[in-house]
Amino acid sequence: MSQTDQNPSTTVNFKAGPNRHQQTPASDARIPGELGLWIFLLADMSIFALYFWVFIWNQSLHPEQFLQGQASLNHSLGLLNTVILLSSSYFAAMAVHGARTKNTTAFLRNIKLTIACGLGFGLVKAVEYGEKFDAGLHIASNEFYSFYFAFTGIHMVHVIIGLSLLSYTLFSFTTEEKIRQQMANIEGTVLYWHMVDLLWVVLFSLIYLLQ
Amino acid sequence: MIIMQDKRPLILVAIVSMAMTILLYGVGMFLIAGYLPPPSPLLTEPEIAAMYRENHTSIIAGLTMAFLGTGFMLPLWVMASVFMAEVEEGFPYFSIMQALCALATTLFTALPNLIWLAAAFRIDRPDELVYMLHDLGWIMWATPSWGFAFQFICFAICGLSDKRETPFVPRWLCYLGLWVALCVLVTPLVPFFTDGPFAWNGLFSFWVAFISPNLWSTLLAVYVIKRIRSQPSEIKGAVNA
DSSP states (O other), X not given: OOHHHHOTTOOOOOOOSGGGGGSOGGGOOSOSSOXXXXXXXXXXXXXXXXXXXXXXXXXXXXXXXXXXXXXXXXXXXXXXXXXXXXXXXXXXXXXXXXXXXXXXXXXXXXXXXHHHHHHHHHHHHHHHHHHHHHTTOOTTSOHHHXXXXXXXXXXXXXXXXXXXXXXXXXXXOOSHHHHHHTHHHHHHHHHHHHHHHHHHHHHIIIIIIOO | OHHHHHHHHHHHHHXXXXXXXXXXXXXXXXXXXXXXXOOOTXXXXXXXXXXXXXXXXXXXXXXXXXXXXXXXXXXHHHHHHHHHHHHHTTOOHHHHHHHHHHHHHXXXXXXXXXXXXXXXXXXXSOHHHHHHHHHHHHHHHHSOOHHHHHHHHHHHXXXXXXXXXXXXXXXXXXXXXXXXXXXXXGGGGGGGOSSSTTSTTSXXXXXXXXXXXXXXXXXXXXXXXXXXXXXXXXXXXXXXX
């Protein structure tokens, strides 16, 4: 995420618990977040990997239905949402950079932009769902739409959780001192948001594009 | 640590109670009634009615045993709330929330057994009524995951807020609890499907949503037992210090 994290000579150093909050992150070469958080992220991504496998397996069982389903999706809105989430990840990374360089204004501005992107994603998703409902398509229409609504819906819940965490960060960590103390929580929130972004990129490729 | 030493008998009671739940519920539902893994929602009305008639006694025995087992779920969760309340210091919101959600989880685990017992109670009950009670029981068993999810979220919030030198639960277990809350997220999709991974016997609604909390509970039990066994030396160390 930051230059310190990308240094190949960085020593892997997980520090969990209350004491790790007191370190000065900008001068500490380490992996952001804590061990437990990474376990959570990997476990959640494993479940999504299972979703992806089930989708591909069912696609092989009903190739015609999945082709028709993919063709009926609004690819422009899907692509727009991908761009929105990728932008949000950039702003989230810049927010962490602002926090590490003690630039509170940049930190808060980038958190707000990340939240705005998240809300934009939700709005576009609502429009897309609305199109499908208007066309009489719903979760029980066929296998393809079962997976489309279920997987994108579960992902949307992840987005809502991420937006809640980002909003808490925005309203609670407003001073330089508070940001320094809560660096681990800020990094954790942003890591989670990156995972949400990554999962969407795979979901978009799989549901909208992969034939 | 000395405080925990005082609670040790109650902690052991809580662990033994959960072991009783696993034994009674597991043996009753899996081995005697044959209810786990769940029967397919695709089974027809005559097939379901025949299942209840042909296995009348074993279904009643297994389900009654499992129902009794659900009563032993609460001591461990109440114990969890007590430890959480220590972290919350005088405003035990999440502790009480966890305990209430545990009660909801217990009820939603126990009540389906009574509904299935009602289905099995009279052999001459019309097939369509047996079929309806069977569906009602499974939808009630598989769909409501919110109590369970809130339990894990409350537990994780308190665990991650614990700033003491030796927190009551390791942070990684709290994060894993949050993962379990996400794993059970899919169960409200159960009423939409009679087949596939989101049906009540499906990969996500049953296998993932059933195995992940049990995996977490096993890890918690191992951690608690290890901590209790290591306690005398810790106390000795604390006294020497």
